Amino acid sequence: MSRLVIGRVDNLLKSLLVFAAAIAVSACGTTVKVPTQxxxxxxxxAIPLKxxxxxxxxxxxxxxxxxxxxxEKYVIDIGSATESALSATFSEMFANPEFLASDAPVPANIDxxxxxxxxxxxxxxxxxxxxxxxxxxxxxxxxVYDGNGSLQADFPxxxxxxxxxxxxxxxxxxxxxxxxxxxxxxxxxxxxTKFSEKAKLASLxxxxxxxxxxxxxxxxxxASEKAAKKAEPGTPSPTQGEQFL
Amino acid sequence: MxxxxxxxxxxxxxxxxxxxxxxxxxxxxxVTNNNETATVYGGESVVIMSRSYHTGNQTEKxxxxxxxxxxxxxxxxxxxxxxxxxxxxxxxxFEPRTAPHNISILPRMMSNPLIAERMRETGVRYVVxxxxxxxxxxxxxxxxxxxxxxxxxxxxxxxWESISDYDAVVWDLEDGKEAGNIATEVSGTSYMPxxxxxIPMIARTQATACKDLSLQIGNFIGGRTDAG
Numbered sequence: 001m002s003r004l005v006i007g008r009v010d011n012l013l014k015s016l017l018v019f020a021a022a023i024a025v026s027a028c029g030t031t032v033k034v035p036t037q038x039x040x041x042x043x044x045x046a047i048p049l050k051x052x053x054x055x056x057x058x059x060x061x062x063x064x065x066x067x068x069x070x071x072e073k074y075v076i077d078i079g080s081a082t083e084s085a086l087s088a089t090f091s092e093m094f095a096n097p098e099f100l101a102s103d104a105p106v107p108a109n110i111d112x113x114x115x116x117x118x119x120x121x122x123x124x125x126x127x128x129x130x131x132x133x134x135x136x137x138x139x140x141x142x143x144v145y146d147g148n149g150s151l152q153a154d155f156p157x158x159x160x161x162x163x164x165x166x167x168x169x170x171x172x173x174x175x176x177x178x179x180x181x182x183x184x185x186x187x188x189x190x191x192x193t194k195f196s197e198k199a200k201l202a203s204l205x206x207x208x209x210x211x212x213x214x215x216x217x218x219x220x221x222x223a224s225e226k227a228a229k230k231a232e233p234g235t236p237s238p239t240q241g242e243q244f245l
Numbered sequence: 246m247x248x249x250x251x252x253x254x255x256x257x258x259x260x261x262x263x264x265x266x267x268x269x270x271x272x273x274x275x276v277t278n279n280n281e282t283a284t285v286y287g288g289e290s291v292v293i294m295s296r297s298y299h300t301g302n303q304t305e306k307x308x309x310x311x312x313x314x315x316x317x318x319x320x321x322x323x324x325x326x327x328x329x330x331x332x333x334x335x336x337x338x339f340e341p342r343t344a345p346h347n348i349s350i351l352p353r354m355m356s357n358p359l360i361a362e363r364m365r366e367t368g369v370r371y372v373v374x375x376x377x378x379x380x381x382x383x384x385x386x387x388x389x390x391x392x393x394x395x396x397x398x399x400x401x402x403x404x405w406e407s408i409s410d411y412d413a414v415v416w417d418l419e420d421g422k423e424a425g426n427i428a429t430e431v432s433g434t435s436y437m438p439x440x441x442x443x444i445p446m447i448a449r450t451q452a453t454a455c456k457d458l459s460l461q462i463g464n465f466i467g468g469r470t471d472a473g
Contacts, residue, residue, distance in 0.1 A: 040336035043359045160342075162298045164306070182341075189337040 029073040032173050034180040036084040042092050042192050047201070047209065049111040051094040056102055056117035056141075059083050064121040074123070076136075078180055082118060082187075089188040090114070093195065106149050111205070113145040119156065123176065126165060134175040135162045136183040144199045155198045159187035270433030270448045272457055276465065278425040289370035290324040291316065291466060292331040296376045297341040304375045304411065308455060312375065312413075315459030323463065326369055334367055335360070348416055348423045355421070370419055371466055377411035379451045388439045399439035408432045409454035413462055427461045429454050 062079035090097050098107065106113050117140065124135040137160050144153040161182025165171035194211070196202070201209035293313045295304035309328065317325040332339045338360055345351055355361045384405030391398065409431045417424040433448025 040333040042337050043335065043357075043363055044337075045359070160299065162303075186340070186342055189340045189342055192337045193343060 029075070030172060030176070031075040032077065032177045032180065034076065034078040034081040034177055034184070036081045037181055037184065039085060039088050039185065039188055042089075044092065044192055046095045047093055047196065049094060049201075049205065049209075050096075050098075050109065051090070052098040052100050052107055052110045052113045053087070053090050054100040054102060054104070054113060054115045055083060055086070056115055057119075058102070059086075059117050062118050064123075066123075074176075076121065076123065076176065076180055078118075078121070078138075078184070081181070082138075082184060085184045085188050086116065086191070089191050093192060106145070108147075110147055112147065112152075112199075113149070114199075115143040115145065116140055123179070132165045133162050134165060134172075134179045135160070136176070136179040138180075138183045138187060140187060142195075142198070146204065152204055153199045157187060157190045157194070157198075159183045159190055161186055270431050270450050270453055272429065272431045272453060274430075274457055274461060275428045276425065276461055277427075278465065279423055288324075288368055290326040290368045291371045291373060292326045292328055292369050293373045293375065294328050294331070294339070294344070296374055297344050297346075299341045304378055305451075308379075308411070308451060309375055311452070311455040312373075312459045312462070315455060316463055323466065324368070326367065331367065331369060335363060348421065351416070351418070351421050364418060370417065371424065372416045372418060373462060373466075374414045374416065375411060376414070377409075379407060379409040379454075381405050381407050386437075388437060388443055390439075390443075398441040399443045400441070401439050403437045403439075404434060406432065406434050407448055407450040409450040411454050411458055413458055415462070415465060425465055427458060427465060429458045429461070431457065 058079070060079045060083045062082060064076040064078065065073070067073045087099060090099075098110070100107075100113075118138060119141040120139040122137045122139075124133075126132050126134065129135065137158060140157040140159070142153075142155055142157055143151060146152050161179040161184070163175045163178035163182060165175040196209055197211040202211075293309055293316070295306070295309045297303070313325050313327070316323055337343055338354060338357075345354060355364070384403070386401065386403040388399050388401035388403050409429075411429055413427045415424040415426070416422075431450040431454040433450045433453075435446060435448045437443050437445045
């Protein structure tokens, strides 16, 4: 009988040790690979310009690596998902855009060259926001050159995604992945709805390239800023990320 | 004999725990109807959306799903279009960043012929925007549990208050007006005494709010199979 009890205690201790080891290993680092996503067909009219697109900063292999003060290491492998999302978006924004290698010369017969890449990435964990939410901000740099290679516009795009942890044990990776995917989708939305205005297409190519009608609460509008400021303290918000970036 | 005794206890415990688990809660509901003819007809759909997380706290996904499922069970006359499907169909104009915050923005959106045409194709007549969430503002007490070779057990008493406060704003896309507003607030206190076994008596405020709000939305919008 006593052997049976000791055996059970041993098994219990072993189980506890395995569980503690699993927690320790998972606490050492978290790596997420953001999958490519199929974006819906956008309700926009393609901009009738001959455009080349070039990605900078080795976008396809971009990984964000960060070690938190507590020693926990995070790796967010988002490069290929970003290039896929941007390429799909530019293909909808323009008729037959030409995608160039990062070191390729600028073709002579184009109206415009768009050069973009990730400038910074920031994330927030539930322990930092005191919520169950993971948040990801991605700051893109977009440069627009005319057909002669002269820089015409240079602007940032700050995209934001937030996802709630559904499970304490397995929820960390999936929530961080979801937040990253939502941030990429937000970047695509920003390009689709704000590119014409930010790139000053109307002044470059004429009033027919004026931005499409946007709701008054579009990013940067007074309504949007007011709404973001109404968010409860601690709640991740798009503007909070822009401060970090 | 041992098996039948366990089964006997189980049969006794289940109804007792079920009774205990249903904590007390109080509900307050306000309905503002701006449009007496708010009715969805055959072929028209309703979509249940939660407010954008870009503007602050987002309504819990399980609450939005609960409302959608409750309304979907109401009958075939009330077609509920899944929010994800609607957002994808209207991409990129109902995204967290671009979805209109108030009804006054809608005419400007609809002036875009691509958006207006796609909206007609979806058959969506009403958009119900959900706001609010469930919070636990107060709580106290403690329950301690211990395990050893001789067994395990808990002792103590804990309690917490829950408030589920939700608003549903109904937009009539055909009229371009806010058809009405339904607000529900359910508050309750949960208790968990523990003498060897913890016995939670949960005030299911969110589930009650879902049941109440979906009933009110269903009554508000109705649902008819005739052509109107």
